[in-house]
Amino acid sequence: MLTAHTPLLADSRRRSLDSDHAAEAEDAALQGGRASPSPTRARSSGSSRRLRELVLFTWAFLATAAVIVLAVVFQHRQQTSSPHDGTTSGPASSAKRNLIFMVSDGMGPTSLSMTRSYRQLVEGLPIDDTLVLDRHFWGTSRTRSSSSLVTDSAAGATAFSCGRKSYNGAIAVDPDRRPCGTVLEAARRAGYRTGLVVTTDVTDATPASFAAHVYWRFQNDEIALQEVGEGVLGRSVDLMFGGGRCRFLPNSTEGSCRGDDVDVAGIARDKHGWTWADDRAGFEAMGGGRNVSLPALGLFAGGDVPFEIDRRNMADVYPSLSEMAGTAIRALEEATKDSEKGFFLMIEGSRIDHAGHFNDPAAQVREVLEYDRTFKLVLDFLEESETEGVLVATSDHETGGLATAWQTPGHLPVYNWHPSILANANASAEHLAVLLGKHLESVRGEAKESLKDWINTHLVIQRLGIANALDEELEALAANPGAVVALFAGMVSRRARIGWSTGGHSAVDVNIYSSGGGGAERLRGNVENTDIGKFLREYLSVDVEEITKELVEKMDLGPLPKGLGVQATGDEVGAQTGGSPGEWVVERPLHVAASDMLLE
Numbered sequence: 146m147l148t149a150h151t152p153l154l155a156d157s158r159r160r161s162l163d164s165d166h167a168a169e170a171e172d173a174a175l176q177g178g179r180a181s182p183s184p185t186r187a188r189s190s191g192s193s194r195r196l197r198e199l200v201l202f203t204w205a206f207l208a209t210a211a212v213i214v215l216a217v218v219f220q221h222r223q224q225t226s227s228p229h230d231g232t233t234s235g236p237a238s239s240a241k242r243n244l245i246f247m248v249s250d251g252m253g254p255t256s257l258s259m260t261r262s263y264r265q266l267v268e269g270l271p272i273d274d275t276l277v278l279d280r281h282f283w284g285t286s287r288t289r290s291s292s293s294l295v296t297d298s299a300a301g302a303t304a305f306s307c308g309r310k311s312y313n314g315a316i317a318v319d320p321d322r323r324p325c326g327t328v329l330e331a332a333r334r335a336g337y338r339t340g341l342v343v344t345t346d347v348t349d350a351t352p353a354s355f356a357a358h359v360y361w362r363f364q365n366d367e368i369a370l371q372e373v374g375e376g377v378l379g380r381s382v383d384l385m386f387g388g389g390r391c392r393f394l395p396n397s398t399e400g401s402c403r404g405d406d407v408d409v410a411g412i413a414r415d416k417h418g419w420t421w422a423d424d425r426a427g428f429e430a431m432g433g434g435r436n437v438s439l440p441a442l443g444l445f446a447g448g449d450v451p452f453e454i455d456r457r458n459m460a461d462v463y464p465s466l467s468e469m470a471g472t473a474i475r476a477l478e479e480a481t482k483d484s485e486k487g488f489f490l491m492i493e494g495s496r497i498d499h500a501g502h503f504n505d506p507a508a509q510v511r512e513v514l515e516y517d518r519t520f521k522l523v524l525d526f527l528e529e530s531e532t533e534g535v536l537v538a539t540s541d542h543e544t545g546g547l548a549t550a551w552q553t554p555g556h557l558p559v560y561n562w563h564p565s566i567l568a569n570a571n572a573s574a575e576h577l578a579v580l581l582g583k584h585l586e587s588v589r590g591e592a593k594e595s596l597k598d599w600i601n602t603h604l605v606i607q608r609l610g611i612a613n614a615l616d617e618e619l620e621a622l623a624a625n626p627g628a629v630v631a632l633f634a635g636m637v638s639r640r641a642r643i644g645w646s647t648g649g650h651s652a653v654d655v656n657i658y659s660s661g662g663g664g665a666e667r668l669r670g671n672v673e674n675t676d677i678g679k680f681l682r683e684y685l686s687v688d689v690e691e692i693t694k695e696l697v698e699k700m701d702l703g704p705l706p707k708g709l710g711v712q713a714t715g716d717e718v719g720a721q722t723g724g725s726p727g728e729w730v731v732e733r734p735l736h737v738a739a740s741d742m743l744l745e
Contacts, residue, residue: 243487243534251498253543260513263564277521283659285671288542291320295652299362301541302354308678317358324358326692328681333381335687336486344450345495346389373413377699383439386469388446434475452573454511467519501544504645505634507570535663540655546646566641569610574633596623
């Protein structure tokens with residue numbers, strides 16, 4: 146037992162000498178020699194050995210520190226210098242790479258929460274099961290435009306494509322109405338292949354902001370022309386899949402929605418070499434992307450591709466977002482297999498936004514699930530591809546002011562909501578409005594009571610899965626066919642206890658998702674939407690500013706078209722829209738037909 150007088154230091158020194166002798170004996174054995182016979186004779190040798198060990202330790206420490214410093218510097222340069230530096234005018238990176246940018250138009254954080262709980266219910270999953278998107282959450286984005294705290298899709302997409310804030314309604318032009326070069330145009334100029342895949346009209350705000358330049362988002366006729374190559378830069382897009390066929394047909398043709406008799410499809414085919422597909426058979430002929438001749442234009446719907454909740458029952462007519470995205474990816478991969486450059490592809494889950502505008506939760510959860518499937522498809526491609534690649538995904542804004550809670554007026558709040566109500570519905574409110582319209586055309590002058598019975602049986606019970614419709618609800622549906630989209634959607638939302646604050650957009654921050662790598666760490670945390678646009682150009686090391694200079698020199702946007710009702714600068718007020726300085730207000734009646742609804 147040790148006492149206070151036990152010579153610990155002396156004992157320790159003796160153990161150290163014995164240890165030194167043992168180490169020397171081990172060294173001698175390894176070197177084929179003999180060790181010193183005793184600790185006394187080993188003192189001088191042990192001191193030399195300790196000095197040698199100190200020198201070796203110091204050298205090892207310094208070498209390790211140097212390696213760590215070099216590794217940190219190398220990683221920092223990878224993330225902050227060429228090919229991912231903050232400039233836009235440096236030489237393009239020699240490394241082949243692919244960049245896929247996904248936009249979930251109108252999807253806010255609550256959309257994810259609602260869809261996650263819905264999926265857990267319908268698939269019998271545990272409460273800790275998450276969407277693929279959840280597992281790749283990266284950060285959040287601030288969405289305001291230059292003219293308003295609440296952005297529209299045009300300004301939101303311009304922030305992504307040009308890396309600049311602009312006014313609501315702007316399609317790749319700045320607040321002074323000057324065109325700004327886009328990452329897609331710069332990528333095409335640098336030798337990348339490019340593509341746009343959407344479920345809305347391909348001339349809608351988001352795809353248009355990557356491949357066209359106009360004052361106002363509803364100049365769709367001009368947008369279609371620029372997208373196929375009639376702009377000052379020529380053709381910048383190699384592949385476009387989505388809806389909007391009516392924009393490409395002359396107005397003398399059945400199915401056209403153009404305001405003129407210009408045959409954009411003919412111009413695209415004869416002048417710019419586009420191949421054309423406009424139905425499911427044409428899509429199938431592409432062989433999943435293995436039989437695509439670029440440039441390829443696939444317009445698979447006259448207007449928008451139907452909501453996924455409805456499209457799945459018409460799959461023989463319309464391809465899904467994931468199908469179009471998969472075919473586009475394989476087509477672009479095939480086109481770049483022998484190239485030093487890869488491709489840039491923008492994929493938009495467009496109709497999440499429309500479900501939000503209609504306040505239709507049953508339609509929205511199916512749209513988000515299809516977007517989630519597409520996100521996984523892209524991740525799987527990047528994982529399997531031998532080419533470096535990055536996926537970044539975000540929303541341009543949130544739509545509807547969605548809340549997974551709703552308080553019945555005059556009642557106390559209920560701490561619950563019911564995804565089972567959404568699961569019971571098998572059609573969107575938009576589709577039900579179409580079915581009702583067709584019925585009314587076939588039975589003109591039908592008595593109100595008979596109409597109410599038909600609506601209840603064929604639409605409310607069979608399609609929405611609601612067996613307890615109130616008489617006043619059926620009365621409203623029968624009395625006002627132009628308002629039925631909002632009425633059908635409201636019946637579902639109230640029973641599910643889903644709340645909506647608006648039929649437009651909100652200013653809530655939206656989520657960013659990523660596959661990671663390629664300097665995407667700079668998008669961690671809370672960033673501006675323009676930071677995402679800057680990342681896209683930096684990852685590809687393309688010169689967007691040079692494209693902007695060329696556009697400004699060559700492009701004459703002409704006078705502001707008559708009847709637009711807006712001024713394009715943030716400090717001016719639209720004469721026909723009302724509103725306060727720096728703000729544009731588009732007022733419309735509360736009850737409008739789906740076809741007349743202005744989807745911003």
